[in-house]
Amino acid sequence: MENLEHFLTQVWFVILALFLFLYVMLDGFDLGVGILSLTSSSEERRGILMTSLGNIWDANETWLVLMGGALFGAFPLAYGTILNALYIPIFGMIFGLIFRAVAFEFREHSTNKVFWNLAFGVGSFMAALFQGFALGSVLEGIAVDEAGHFVGSIWDWLDWRSILVALTLIQGYVLIGSTYLILKTEGELQATHYRTAKLAAITTLIGAILITIVTPVVYENARAKLFHQPEVYIFALIPLLGVVLIGLLLRSLNQKAEATPLVWTILLFLLTFVGLGLVVFPYIIPPSITIYQAAAAPSALVFMIIFIGFLIPIMLFYNIYNYIVFRGKVSGEHYSES
Amino acid sequence: MNIWADTVALSRMQFALTAIFHMLWPVLTTGMGIYLVIVEGLWLKTRNSDYYYHARFWAKLYVLNFGIGVATGLPMEFQFGTNWAPFSEAVGDFFGSILGFEAAMAFMLEAGFLGIMLFGWERVNPKIHYFATIMVAFGANLSTFWILAANSWLQTPAGGEVVNGKFIVDDYFQAILNPFMFISVSHMFFATLETSLFVIGGISAWYILNHRHAEFFSRSLKIVVAVAIAVTPLQIYIGHLSAEQVAHYQPTKLAAMEAKWETSPAGQPADWSLVALPNNKLERNDWEISIPNGLGYILEFKKNLSEPVLGLKEWQPDDRPKMVGLVYYSFRLMSGIGFFLAGLMGVSVIQWLRGKFAPEAIAQQKWLLRTWLLAAPLGYIAVESGWIVRCVGRQPWVVYGQIRTADGVSNLPASEVLTSLLIFAGVYTTLFICAMFFGSRIIRQGPNLELSVPGIENQPAVETEPAEFIPDQRPVEAQQ
Numbered sequence: 001m002e003n004l005e006h007f008l009t010q011v012w013f014v015i016l017a018l019f020l021f022l023y024v025m026l027d028g029f030d031l032g033v034g035i036l037s038l039t040s041s042s043e044e045r046r047g048i049l050m051t052s053l054g055n056i057w058d059a060n061e062t063w064l065v066l067m068g069g070a071l072f073g074a075f076p077l078a079y080g081t082i083l084n085a086l087y088i089p090i091f092g093m094i095f096g097l098i099f100r101a102v103a104f105e106f107r108e109h110s111t112n113k114v115f116w117n118l119a120f121g122v123g124s125f126m127a128a129l130f131q132g133f134a135l136g137s138v139l140e141g142i143a144v145d146e147a148g149h150f151v152g153s154i155w156d157w158l159d160w161r162s163i164l165v166a167l168t169l170i171q172g173y174v175l176i177g178s179t180y181l182i183l184k185t186e187g188e189l190q191a192t193h194y195r196t197a198k199l200a201a202i203t204t205l206i207g208a209i210l211i212t213i214v215t216p217v218v219y220e221n222a223r224a225k226l227f228h229q230p231e232v233y234i235f236a237l238i239p240l241l242g243v244v245l246i247g248l249l250l251r252s253l254n255q256k257a258e259a260t261p262l263v264w265t266i267l268l269f270l271l272t273f274v275g276l277g278l279v280v281f282p283y284i285i286p287p288s289i290t291i292y293q294a295a296a297a298p299s300a301l302v303f304m305i306i307f308i309g310f311l312i313p314i315m316l317f318y319n320i321y322n323y324i325v326f327r328g329k330v331s332g333e334h335y336s337e338s
Numbered sequence: 339m340n341i342w343a344d345t346v347a348l349s350r351m352q353f354a355l356t357a358i359f360h361m362l363w364p365v366l367t368t369g370m371g372i373y374l375v376i377v378e379g380l381w382l383k384t385r386n387s388d389y390y391y392h393a394r395f396w397a398k399l400y401v402l403n404f405g406i407g408v409a410t411g412l413p414m415e416f417q418f419g420t421n422w423a424p425f426s427e428a429v430g431d432f433f434g435s436i437l438g439f440e441a442a443m444a445f446m447l448e449a450g451f452l453g454i455m456l457f458g459w460e461r462v463n464p465k466i467h468y469f470a471t472i473m474v475a476f477g478a479n480l481s482t483f484w485i486l487a488a489n490s491w492l493q494t495p496a497g498g499e500v501v502n503g504k505f506i507v508d509d510y511f512q513a514i515l516n517p518f519m520f521i522s523v524s525h526m527f528f529a530t531l532e533t534s535l536f537v538i539g540g541i542s543a544w545y546i547l548n549h550r551h552a553e554f555f556s557r558s559l560k561i562v563v564a565v566a567i568a569v570t571p572l573q574i575y576i577g578h579l580s581a582e583q584v585a586h587y588q589p590t591k592l593a594a595m596e597a598k599w600e601t602s603p604a605g606q607p608a609d610w611s612l613v614a615l616p617n618n619k620l621e622r623n624d625w626e627i628s629i630p631n632g633l634g635y636i637l638e639f640k641k642n643l644s645e646p647v648l649g650l651k652e653w654q655p656d657d658r659p660k661m662v663g664l665v666y667y668s669f670r671l672m673s674g675i676g677f678f679l680a681g682l683m684g685v686s687v688i689q690w691l692r693g694k695f696a697p698e699a700i701a702q703q704k705w706l707l708r709t710w711l712l713a714a715p716l717g718y719i720a721v722e723s724g725w726i727v728r729c730v731g732r733q734p735w736v737v738y739g740q741i742r743t744a745d746g747v748s749n750l751p752a753s754e755v756l757t758s759l760l761i762f763a764g765v766y767t768t769l770f771i772c773a774m775f776f777g778s779r780i781i782r783q784g785p786n787l788e789l790s791v792p793g794i795e796n797q798p799a800v801e802t803e804p805a806e807f808i809p810d811q812r813p814v815e816a817q818q
Contacts, residue, residue, distance in 0.1 A: 055453025058408055062441065062449040068415050069438035076430020083419025083426075084748045090420050091758050094413050095765060101409035102769060105402050109776040150423070154754055300431035303510045307435075308442045315442065318450045325454055325461050 006292060008301040012074040013281070013291050015309065019070060021273050023063035025176070025266060030060045032177020034100055034124025035170065036196060037117065045189060046117055050104060052184045052330045057104065059319055061097065073304050077148050077294040078284045085142045085150040089130040089157050096126030128173050132166025133157050139165065139276070140219070141287040148289045161214060168207030175200035176269065179249075179261040184330050197261060198253050205246050208272070212239050215279070221287045222279055231278075238275040245271065346747045348755040349421040352762060354729075356413050358722055359766040363407030363773070365721050368482055369534025370400050371475030374455075376561060378471050382464060387791045392558055393471075394459075395785035396538065399777060401456055406773055408449075410766065421755065424503075425736055425746030432497070432507045433488055436514070440484035448477030459792055479527060486526050490518035493728070493738050494587050500740050517587055521580050528573040529724065533717025535566045536679060540714025541781055543707040546700055550784060553697040559710075560695060563686050570680040577676060584731075585637055585647070588738060590658045591731035593650045594665040596633070597623055600649040607631040607641050613670075616662040621651055656734065665731045668723035675720040682713055 033049055040046045072079040083090055100123030107116035140161060143152030178197035182190055216223040226235045249264035284291045295301065341347040374393055381389035415437060418426045426434065454462060454470040462470070491497075497513030498506050507513055539562040542555040585592045592598075597616040602608035610632025614623040634641050650658050659665060686706065689695060694703055701707075736743040 055457050058405075058452060059446070059449040061408070061412075062446050065412065065415060065445055066438070066441040068419075069434065069441040072415075072418065072426060072430055072434030073436075073438040074434075076427045076434055079419045079430060079434065080423030080426040080748070083416060084423040084750070087420050087748075087750060087754060087758075090416055091413070091761075094416060095761065097412055098409040098765060098769075102406055102772070105405040106772055106776055109402075109779055150749070154751060296431040296434070297506065299507065299510070300435055304435045304438060307439050311442050311446075315446050315450070318447075322450055322453050325458055 005295075005298050008298055008305075009291050009295040011305065011309075012070070012295070012301055013284070015312070016067060016070055016074065017273070017277055018312075019063055019067040021270065023060070023067055024273070025269050026056075026060035026063060028173045028269065029176040029180040029262075030057050031100075031124045031128045032173035032175065033181060034120055034177075035128065035174055036177050036181065036193070038121035038125070039196075043113060046113075046120075048185060048189065048330050049181070050107065050120065052181065054104065055326050056322060057101070059322060061101070070304070070308060074296055074301060075284055075291065075294040076296055077289065078291075081144060081148055081150045081285055081289070081294075082138060082142060085152060086134050086137065086157055087154055089134040089137070092130035093127050093134070096123045096128075096130065099123030100127065125170070128170045129166050132169035133162050135169060136162030136165030138286065139215075139280070141221075142285050144285060144288060148285060148293060161218065164207065164210055164214065168204060168211060171200050171204040171207055172269065172272075175204050176262070176265045179265045183258055183262050186329050194253055194256065198250065201246055201249055201253070205243075208239075208242060225279065234278065235275070238271060238278075241271055242268065342756060343752045345750055345752045345755055346744050348752055348759055349417075349747050349750075350743065352421065352755060352759040353417055355759065355762055355766065356410065356417065357725070357729075359770065360407070360410040360414055361721060361725065362718060362770070363403045363410060364478070364481070365530050365533050365718065366403045366537060367400055367407055368478040368530040369532070370396060370403075370538070371471075371478045372531060373534060373538060373561070373565075374400065375472055375475045376565070377558075378468055380561075382468060388554060388557060390791050391554070391785050391787055391789065394789060396558075397456060398780050401452075402773065402777060402780065404452065406769055410769065413762070421748050421750065422736075422746050423748040425741065428500075428503055428741055428746070429492075429505045429737060432491065432505060432510065432513050435510075436484055436488040436491070440481055440488075444477045444480035444484055446477075447480070448474050451477070464792060479530075482526050482530065483523050486523045487514050487516075487519050489728070490522045491516045492736065493522075493732055494518045495737050495740055500737075503741075503745075505737065505740070518583060521576060521583055525573070525576045525580050525724075528569055528576060529717070529721050532566065532569050532573055532679065533721055535562045535569065536710075536713050536717045537715075538562050539566070540711045543710035544781070545784070547704065547707045547711070549701060551787075552701050554785065554787075556695060556697050556700045559700075560690070563683065563690060563695075566679075566683050567687055570676075570683045574676050574680055577673065582637065588732060589648045590650070590653060591665070591727075593648060593652075594659040594662045594731050595669040595727060596647075597626075597662055597666040598647065598649045599623070599651050601652055602633065602643060602647045602649070604643050604646045606643060608633040608643060608647060610636055614666065616666055618660060618662055659731055659733045661730050661733070665727055668726040668730075672720045672723040672727065675716045675723075679713060679716060679720075682709055686710075 030053055033053055037046050037049045040049060068079075099119040103116045103120035103123065107113050107120065110116055134157065137157035140159075142150060143156060145151050175197060178193040178200055181193040182197060185193065216226050226232065245264055245268045249261055249268065252260040252264060280286055282290045282292070284294050296304075341351075374396060377389050377392040377396070380386070381393060418434075418437075451470040451473040454467065455474050458467055458470060491513055494517040495505065495513075496516040497509045497511075500506075539559055542559040542562065545555040546552045546559070581592075581595075584595070597611055597614045599621050607630075609628040609630050611623070611626050611628040614626040614628075617624045631641050633647060634643050637647070638644060650662070689703060689706060693699065694706075732738050734742055734744065736746045
């Protein structure tokens with residue numbers, strides 16, 4: 001029975017990780033394009049950038065809603081404690097997402113676009129920044145009592161390490177956003193994003209190296225885990241693979257490939273994600289509450305697998321179909337007149 | 339107590355503020371989705387381009403509302419964790435699962451097909467496009483189902499019990515099929531549909547009054563009347579069933595809805611209060627106009643009550659809603675609007691039957707069209723009032739009779755909640771003003787009747803005789 005409970009909990013940990021990864025990858029390029037729009041020189045360019053997202057931004061953001069709902073249902077304790085601890089970053093992210101979401105429609109109908117351009121770009125930046133703070137502070141650990149309830153201060157999430165994580169995440173989003181735009185645009189606009197992709201690849205690499213060094217030096221728990229035999233080989237492999245992927249990415253950028261930069265970037269995201277997952281597991285509120293302590297009752301986990309688990313392939317199918325329908329370059333300001 | 343330093347009061351205010359604002363947008367898109375399915379279906383069936391232009395025009399308002407709905411809905415989900423962490427922990431097994439289902443089944447479906455519905459006209463064939471439109475509408479209404487199932491469960495918790503402060507669910511299907519679920523889902527489904535119909539009808543009336551595309555918009559008005567003729571009376575009936583359920587399961591809420599302080603015993607008639615000035619301190623109404631023997635007729639269609647109707651004084655002040663006046667008047671506002679809209683519908687049907695809706699006659703129906711214009715915002719007011727009755731009326735419980743609202747709040751400094759509340763108030767007010775501004779701009783611009791209609795280009799505009807047939811000499815690709 002205990003084995004089954006553990007298994008169900010692990011299944012939900014994996015499902016949540018999948019939702020989070022899909023969110024970070026999909027809304028990642030979405031937010032990255034938003035941040036890049038701040039550097040656009042003309043309204044026409046911004047129009048193309050926003051059109052490249054018009055049909056998908058909302059579906060991409062839905063993975064966050066899905067992740068939230070699934071975390072709430074499968075790990076209610078973690079949902080309450082983490083969100084309570086991250087009050088300011090969560091609302092910072094939400095206000096960022098609100099502004100960028102409404103900018104899509106309001107910019108279209110507005111005659112003075114300056115404000116909505118800023119709302120789109122700054123909103124994207126804010127959302128990415130506060131997601132980085134949230135990620136950084138969960139990795140650092142959340143102060144809880146024995147029952148797993150948050151006992152820290154409302155500003156716990158802010159220190160130099162979470163700033164480092166936040167800046168790196170922004171760079172990562174800019175990188176994946178640039179490689180997406182390389183795929184979706186042509187001409188001068190594409191040339192610009194070859195440059196931004198290269199720059200972002202290098203800054204992301206620097207951030208990743210710093211985080212890799214800082215993690216075992218500063219965190220005792222992580223150190224014990226990372227240098228434990230035989231896992232140490234796996235953990236050593238991840239940064240090495242990361243360097244290889246960045247090399248491949250830079251090479252594809254130099255060769256002016258159109259699709260492969262995005263592929264290498266996605267693999268880089270996946271690798272980082274697996275690395276972080278291995279560092280955190282089996283904790284869901286690091287450093288003290290495991291997934292088993294925070295999980296909902298087994299009956300709830302089964303109930304949710306029945307209603308959500310079986311939908312995952314269907315959701316993936318129609319999301320992919322959406323990308324297929326709108327494949328190809330974005331040519332004008334609009335996919336079609338509306 | 340100073341409410342500006344009270345985390346519970348501030349968190350409640352923040353939730354109420356975000357919910358009241360958020361509701362304005364999905365309430366329209368949910369009902370309008372069904373309308374879009376109807377007009378696109380009519381287009382596919384009749385191939386009359388007017389219906390195509392209707393689909394394109396209303397979709398513009400749809401997407402404006404949809405975008406703001408998504409943006410303002412995001413905080414709703416996250417607030418359960420940020421501001422109501424103990425509540426989330428206590429009910430996560432069921433309530434959290436349901437929010438997950440809503441996202442996976444409903445919201446994702448809507449978001450996944452929205453892009454094709456809006457931008458896919460030229461990229462997919464009309465049948466796939468129609469499928470996408472149906473999925474968008476279906477997803478939105480499935481959202482209503484799950485959200486109302488979850489909220490109904492908070493009102494009539496079923497399928498388990500609270501053990502050590504945590505709700506343990508024994509039977510998930512019993513929890514979903516809780517006593518309130520079916521009627522609540524239906525009431526909300528018809529509320530979104532009715533609100534959207536009167537918005538569409540009101541805007542159509544505005545165009546006709548202004549002599550802009552009068553014939554075009556008489557079409558949408560007729561579709562609205564044809565659908566609403568069934569919806570408005572049905573909604574009153576479902577509302578009545580809903581009130582009966584409240585009387586049975588949530589007597590404190592019923593007492594607040596009727597500002598009833600003293601119990602009316604069974605077997606006797608009781609008055610029904612029409613207007614009153616409830617006084618919470620003195621536990622009575624300072625002033626009141628009531629209809630003699632009305633309560634029995636309203637609840638059971640007969641003079642004498644068969645079961646007692648309990649007054650608020652039956653409970654300790656801590657166990658009953660405090661904002662009696664708000665609940666009392668919200669209820670009256672909602673029901674009054676329901677009857678008004680049904681009446682407007684009746685008059686419109688009579689005028690239609692008298693032939694006054696014909697394209698050449700409709701613009702003369704000035705008073706009727708003006709009433710339609712006036713009725714456009716009423717659905718929203720009714721929906722908001724209904725939710726106030728539903729959620730303020732169940733206080734002081736977050737899970738009725740089981741978990742108190744005050745026990746569900748996160749341990750947060752009041753100043754932080756006040757700050758976020760003020761930012762929400764500012765941002766949401768701005769969004770509301772922008773929505774009104776850009777919405778009215780779309781309406782003033784009117785429909786674009788010059789768009790090319792998919793599949794029409796190849797058909798000759800005028801029927802040609804075979805003798806006049808000129809073969810198309812363009813290359814095969816260009817003929818497509």
